[in-house]
Amino acid sequence: MSKKQNNVAATQVVRQKINIDADNAILGRLSSEVAKYLLEGYAVNILNCEKAIISGKKHSILKEYRVMQQIHTHTNPRRGPFHPKRPDRLVRRTVRGMLPWKKPRGKQAYHRLLTYIGVPEEFTKSEIIKPKFADANKLTSKRVTIGELCKEFGWKE
């Protein structure tokens, strides 16, 4: 499929919604797949964000995030870049990093993404996909949930 055709297809499927359960899903693999869906024109809701996981030892992951959080405007930290400390925002920001954020196409795709802590009432009756592509059960290493990580940053459950 050529690039032009792809765009046409994207406009046709706009507003098709996908609800994804992030429980026990690997954050990076989940995000890259979600980014693909978004660019195809889907609107994606990610639920249970606090239960998504990152593989690795907790202290080493924490260390990486702490280093990242130190990045801010030297002359005025209030100007950003901002580092989310709430699970739903952290997941949303992770997906943003996988979209062409500086182009309108990426920005529009980003606005089609919504993330939630837990499963809100409005989704209890709708179909929720459990992604196989990001299943953490195949992991043999240690892991940490986004919720645990965010608590270290100061998030109160």
Added chain:
Amino acid sequence: MFMGHRRVSAPHRSSLGYRRVRARRIVPAPRDWQQYEGAPKLLGFLGIKAGMTHCAYIEDRPRSHLANREVTTAVTCIETPPIVIFSLRGYKKTAYGLQIAADLMASETKEELKRKIKLPKNYDFKKSKKKFDDNLEAIVELRAVVHTQPYLTGIGMKTPQIAEIKIGCNSIKEGYEYGLSLLGKELLIRDVFKAGEFVDAMGVTKGKGFQGPVKRHGVKILQHKSKGTKRGVGSIGPWTPARTMWTIPRYGQMGFHMRTDYNKRIMQIGSDGAQIVPKGGFVKYGIVKNNYLLVKGSIPGSKKRTVMLRGPVRQVPQAIKEPQILFISTKSQQG
């Protein structure tokens, strides 16, 4: 020191912990409340700052070197007309913090409240109460929505001010029953605080407008031969980065900030204002017509400004005694 020289580094002249912007609202909305267990009661009250005077009392802090001796202190008078509880509000816990679960307004409200908010035309109390009852299990925090009655004072203000005050209780059910018994009624300062207790005084400070760095941040005035200005900052930063750092003391808004003064001791709660009002009245305020409160020391804000008195959120002495006041100055404050 030496001409043109200063130590290479010095402590910052002002606190960087606050944003120096005007307060969004003039009536405080506390984010934190006193941790309270016991018979249900409101954890705060609203008053109007009237002015300051001084009093003599017997020092009752046992560890003070002036213990059991007569000491004088400055006190602030806060006029506290009864507040009216016109609505109850229940909050439920969500993953994103507290959110309103239900509201229950009194069936009859004061006429003056119409000046402040638009009231519903056909209000059905029973319907609202049923809705509140249904949601009661989900509610984790109860607050009373109160309005002040400034028209009872002599300051010429007619429009009441609105605030939410948490109801402290052991269980939500107890608190709800207490709230229902108060709904639509007046509450006195005596029902909330006692003399000798500590409170946090929250309010908006006096506005000073647009000020320079000398007044706003307390930087030193430069020597008179300084080029350009002497009431400015000597250096606003290095060549690179070619921007001004956020830490540089600069001009801008000063005052009219929301501030909290912690652990102010209530010296006296009285009902006869004539006993404490200075001869000729408090300057820029007048006489005190209602119940009043004497608080040790100063509190933020100008006269006639609404102050939130909140139960203490920080640790305070456990044993609370009413201070023995010997004398309150009523000397004229004019001339």
